[in-house]
């Protein structure tokens with residue numbers, strides 16, 4: 394029996410958790426439910442229409458069930474207003490838009506828009522304001538930060554290796570590999586790869602990570618790990634692993650692509666050395682939007698010895714230069730203190746308008762509150778999924794850790810072999826958007842800002858139908 398649509402009561406007379414009525418009651422009582430109304434949710438007609446423009450005769454349509462914010466977040470309604478404000482500011486002020494403060498504009502002068510974005514971003518990753526910059530894109534920023542934090546000794550002498558996951562996101566793997574080659578070292582020797590002990594359970598326990606650090610400590614120059622693993626949804630124990638790396642004198646950076654805007658990381662308190670993340674997933678800033686970096690305040694210090702600035706080594710560009718002297722064109726680089734001293738180019742104000750729009754929404758609540766809501770949503774998802782496997786044993790398993798503290802919003806569901814394509818086809822046909830990782834995994838992420846419990850319920854209902862349908866040819 395699939396989760397019920399019609400019968401809402403359980404045997405004790407209360408609402409049955411496996412009913413739409415129960416899911417709806419959770420939405421009604423949840424204090425953050427109304428954040429959903431800050432977002433555009435594509436309708437079923439939007440998704441099916443072959444054109445961008447809606448024909449006038451089109452019937453009104455229901456919103457789709459979108460559980461794919463781990464891949465691309467939805468568009469905040471205010472994004473269009475802020476992008477329009479940017480266009481107006483550019484159209485009516487041209488170059489003076491860099492400097493003119495317009496009291497009725499939702500955006501600061503172009504010259505300050507990156508600082509404004511960083512200020513809004515800092516609380517989302519638990520950083521002191523100066524530790525964050527909004528710049529570039531994720532892979533480019535990882536390279537850029539590694540150019541600063543991966544400074545290997547010669548092979549066999551001191552620290553020259555990097556510890557990362559064997560199944561890191563390919564871009565992270567390539568970035569590490571090419572950094573190693575860039576230093577004339579051999580990736581086969583210099584990459585220490587963390588592999589799960591049982592390939593069927595792709596989780597990396599903290600104990601294993603700490604032991605691997607111990608084993609290679611004297612040779613490790615850097616550790617690069619994900620805050621949340623893109624495939625399994627595992628939330629790494631950033632605080633414990635960072636402290637352990639530091640106890641061996643190893644620098645550690647975190648890729649927070651799947652963690653920023655999802656879980657309440659505390660980068661400053663956890664003493665992380667550096668981190669990088671994109672803004673198009675849980676941070677809802679649009680495809681390829683400008684990204685974020687965190688640089689621990691100790692690596693952002695600038696001390697003057699006479700007229701010579703002393704600072705942590707980095708690749709430099711004029712946007713990292715002291716703001717008061719940036720336009721003096723002296724060719725004498727004095728970095729701004731903090732992460733902003735790591736900026737290179739003047740940023741796209743168009744892009745940042747979208748980032749600011751999204752961050753404004755986040756700043757109307759806190760990550761601590763969002764995380765609490767996220768725990769409720771994902772636990773509900775897990776409960777309904779467990780109900781399906783009780784009715785259809787072996788049809789899938791959940792590879793994401795079962796401990797809520799060890800995961801974010803996402804659950805990764807590994808289907809029995811051969812079901813994926815048909816299941817996805819059915820989900821798509823019913824207007825349910827999730828994400829797939831071949832050969833057998835679907836990733837489902839109720840985004841804490843805009844998903845309803847009813848979305849979770851509806852997904853599970855359609856998933857069960859899809860599984861039954863997809864299994865038919867296998868069982869008959």
Ligand SMILES: Cc1ncc(COP(=O)(O)O)c(C=O)c1O
Pocket residue numbers: 530531532533562564565619623648650651671681
């Ligand atoms: C964990 C992780 N690292 C790196 C990337 C690459 O990001 P970008 O294309 O923005 O450089 C992604 C993209 O999804 C990702 O999920």
